[in-house]
Amino acid sequence: MFSRAYKAAVSLPPLIWVTLFLLVPYLLMFCYSFWTVAGGNVVHQWNLSNYGDLITKDVYRATLFRSMRIAARVTIFALLLGYPLAYFLSFYAGARKNLFYQLVIIPLWVSYLVRAYAWKTILGTDGVLNTLLQFLHITQHPVDSLLYSPFAVVLTLTHIYTPFVVLPIYAALEHIPRTLVEASNDLGASPAQTFWRVIFPLSVPGMVAGATFAFVLSLGDFLAPQLLGGPSGIMISNIVVSLFGAAFNWPLGAAISFCILVLVVSLLALTERLEKKWSYS
Amino acid sequence: MELLVSTGAHASRKLRWLSVHSVAVYAFLYLPIVTLIVYSFNGAGVGGFPPRNLTLNWYRILWQDDPIWVSVQNSLIVAASAVGIALGFGIPAALALDRADFPGKAIFRRLVLLPLILPGIITGLSILMLVNVAQVKLSLWTIILGHGTALISVATTEVFAGLQKLDRAQEEASLDLGANYWQTFWRITLPNLKLPIIGAALLIFTLSMDEIAVSFFLIGRDNTLPLEIWGRLRRGITPEINAISTVIFVFSLVAIVLWYRMRMPAEIPAEMPAENSVSYL
Numbered sequence: 001m002f003s004r005a006y007k008a009a010v011s012l013p014p015l016i017w018v019t020l021f022l023l024v025p026y027l028l029m030f031c032y033s034f035w036t037v038a039g040g041n042v043v044h045q046w047n048l049s050n051y052g053d054l055i056t057k058d059v060y061r062a063t064l065f066r067s068m069r070i071a072a073r074v075t076i077f078a079l080l081l082g083y084p085l086a087y088f089l090s091f092y093a094g095a096r097k098n099l100f101y102q103l104v105i106i107p108l109w110v111s112y113l114v115r116a117y118a119w120k121t122i123l124g125t126d127g128v129l130n131t132l133l134q135f136l137h138i139t140q141h142p143v144d145s146l147l148y149s150p151f152a153v154v155l156t157l158t159h160i161y162t163p164f165v166v167l168p169i170y171a172a173l174e175h176i177p178r179t180l181v182e183a184s185n186d187l188g189a190s191p192a193q194t195f196w197r198v199i200f201p202l203s204v205p206g207m208v209a210g211a212t213f214a215f216v217l218s219l220g221d222f223l224a225p226q227l228l229g230g231p232s233g234i235m236i237s238n239i240v241v242s243l244f245g246a247a248f249n250w251p252l253g254a255a256i257s258f259c260i261l262v263l264v265v266s267l268l269a270l271t272e273r274l275e276k277k278w279s280y281s
Numbered sequence: 282m283e284l285l286v287s288t289g290a291h292a293s294r295k296l297r298w299l300s301v302h303s304v305a306v307y308a309f310l311y312l313p314i315v316t317l318i319v320y321s322f323n324g325a326g327v328g329g330f331p332p333r334n335l336t337l338n339w340y341r342i343l344w345q346d347d348p349i350w351v352s353v354q355n356s357l358i359v360a361a362s363a364v365g366i367a368l369g370f371g372i373p374a375a376l377a378l379d380r381a382d383f384p385g386k387a388i389f390r391r392l393v394l395l396p397l398i399l400p401g402i403i404t405g406l407s408i409l410m411l412v413n414v415a416q417v418k419l420s421l422w423t424i425i426l427g428h429g430t431a432l433i434s435v436a437t438t439e440v441f442a443g444l445q446k447l448d449r450a451q452e453e454a455s456l457d458l459g460a461n462y463w464q465t466f467w468r469i470t471l472p473n474l475k476l477p478i479i480g481a482a483l484l485i486f487t488l489s490m491d492e493i494a495v496s497f498f499l500i501g502r503d504n505t506l507p508l509e510i511w512g513r514l515r516r517g518i519t520p521e522i523n524a525i526s527t528v529i530f531v532f533s534l535v536a537i538v539l540w541y542r543m544r545m546p547a548e549i550p551a552e553m554p555a556e557n558s559v560s561y562l
Contacts, residue, residue: 001453006462007381014374014433015389021430022392025407032410085306088299100303102541107310109533110317111491113507114526117514118313121320121327121523128316131330159309191292213398220400223493227514237402244406244498254410257403264399265391 026261032254042250050255060239060256067235070150071219074157075165078214079207081158082165086206087199089166090173101170104163112160116224119156123147123228148230156228157218164217165210172206173199205275212271216264236260314530321523339524349525352509359424359505360489366429367485368478371436376470378437379444394438396431401494404431409498419501427495432488436481443477476544483540487533 034046054060085104093100107115122128123146130142146152176199184194222237229235236256243253320327324334343349377383378390396404408427409419417423451473455465471478493507500508506529510522 001449001456002380003462007377007383009462010373011377011381011383014370014377014393015383017370017430018374018389018393018433021408021411021426022395022404025404025411026395028410028414029403029407081306081309084299084302088303092296092299102537103307104310106534106537107314109487109537110314110530111507111526113491113493113510114317114522114529115313117510117518117522117526118317120514121518122313122316124328127328128320128330131328135330159313162306162310191295216398217400220403222400222402237400240402240406241497244409250410253406257406260400261403265395268398 029254029261030258032251033258035251037249037251040248050252053252054255054259060236063234063239064236064259066150067219067237070154070157070233070235071215073154074161074218075211075215077154077158078162078165079211082162082210083169083203083207086166086169086173086203089170104166104170108163113223115160116156116227119152119159120147120228123152123155147228148233150229150233152228152230153224153233153235156224157221160224161214161218164213165207168209168213169203169206172203172209176202201278205279208271208275208278212267216267220260220264317523318527318530321520321527323520323523327518327520327523339520340528343521343524343528346521348504349506349509349521352504352506355421355503356490356506359421359428360486362425363428363432363489364482364485366425367432367436368482370429371433371481372440372474372478374433374437375440375444378441394434396495397434397438401431401492402497405495405498408495412499419499421501421503423499423501424496424505427499428489428492431492431495432485435485435488436478439477439481439484440474443474447473480540480544483536487536490529 032042033050034048036043036045036047036049089097089100089104120127124130125142125144125147127147129146130139133139134142180198180202181194184198185191189197219235220237221235222241225233225235225238226241229238237260240253240256240260243249243256319332321339322335322337323329323332324336324338325332374389374393378386383389405427408423408430412419412423412426447470451469452465455469456462460468491507492505493511496505496508504512506525510525513522
């Protein structure tokens with residue numbers, strides 16, 4: 001139905017733009033990761049020493065693993081908070097369904113930086129929570145360990161990514177034909193059996209989609225750890241930021257970035273397969 | 282659905298538990314936002330419970346704070362330009378993915394969507410390397426390039442979803458009746474995609490206004506609002522930041538309400554790109 005000229009006209013401009021301003025930059029990053037820094041300049045001398053550093057120096061490996069642990073915690077908490085909410089929205093919200101759905105989305109319209117900052121004002125030594133606890137005479141002295149800890153980072157990221165988990169689970173639950181649920185009930189399954197044998201398995205692709213989002217986005221976050229993490233809450237992106245800033249080692253930063261890219265892309269490939277395998281159609 | 286609800290004491294206990302959980306999750310999602318707004322009126326600073334000396338002083342200081350308003354203006358320029366670039370290349374990209382076959386199409390699809398899921402700093406620093414190699418000076422233009430390119434993903438996702446629902450017969454009829462491709466595009470295809478395009482534009486605008494990770498490395502001398510706030514957070518915090526956040530939140534809310542008013546007759550609920558993108562990456 002569409003001529004060659006039409007196809008070329010719609011394909012070429014985005015193809016050229018995306019190649020020039022996405023593909024080339026990512027490839028450039030790949031090249032940089034094999035170069036080195038000498039005397040405050042980037043030297044175009046191909047070698048594997050950056051990747052060698054990543055393997056041999058503990059600080060990078062430890063930070064990457066810490067980031068993955070934090071991201072995994074965020075994902076689990078977001079699923080625990082988000083799944084029942086999505087289930088409630090889909091099956092029990094009744095006439096108010098749309099309103100409740102919008103209430104999940106509205107926080108996404110508040111700047112992410114601003115929400116992280118708000119948690120900082122809540123968790124700080126003189127913050128809202130500490131002064132509230134003292135006001136209620138629950139504690140006598142401020143609890144110092146709330147802010148500047150991995151806990152603060154996990155809390156903030158869970159807050160930010162819970163809506164991202166709710167939305168795909170809700171979409172998956174909405175797509176379950178209600179006749180299936182009724183059939184299960186009619187055939188004598190208990191509500192628990194209906195949930196675990198019918199509803200839950202059909203919602204797994206939505207969970208996988210939401211969990212992927214939460215994990216990948218929190219893995220690469222640098223803002224929450226910088227604002228609320230303190231020294232013990234540093235994540236891998238903070239190292240990249242410092243390598244591209246004050247520490248001036250672009251090649252090493254590029255090598256770390258490339259590893260994150262590979263990690264993210266392979267994770268996506270994996271979850272895409274899982275979603276396809278478990279999807280109902 | 283009522284069938285599910287009305288099965289005895291067990292079900293009502295489950296419903297009560299689900300409701301309590303949902304209320305708790307909503308409280309968690311809104312706690313920082315409410316705190317933020319309340320303390321923007323707090324004369325005594327960003328923390329401290331209970332809030333005291335309620336005042337509009339922070340809004341007055343904000344009103345006279347020129348650097349903030351310059352950064353707001355910069356952010357508006359960047360966001361509007363990013364919408365232009367992202368739609369300008371994202372709409373044809375969606376058409377291409379829907380209707381054309383070309384070598385590397387699968388890679389192209391993944392590449393376009395990559396910035397949505399990859400940590401923003403990686404996209405940002407990759408483009409920084411290109412800018413650096415091309416010896417272009419950092420300015421608002423480089424941020425516009427970064428935002429526009431990264432957000433093509435959003436335009437493509439939304440418009441592609443819209444194209445799946447489009448009735449091809451109208452376009453065929455138009456072509457059969459002698460209109461050329463260009464006329465068909467402007468008079469049939471584009472008007473039919475009005476809602477996804479407006480939705481994408483709003484989303485791109487908001488995401489760009491809030492963007493910090495891609496901008497982080499591409500910033501020249503002119504700050505965008507999030508980077509201005511970021512800079513101030515490092516120097517010490519006052520409720521003035523709460524005040525500007527509240528003002529922007531109110532504007533976003535108005536935008537959302539207007540958008541749903543417009544969209545309501547067409548379809549509900551809205552899809553966030555978050556829903557689609559993972560499944561089709």
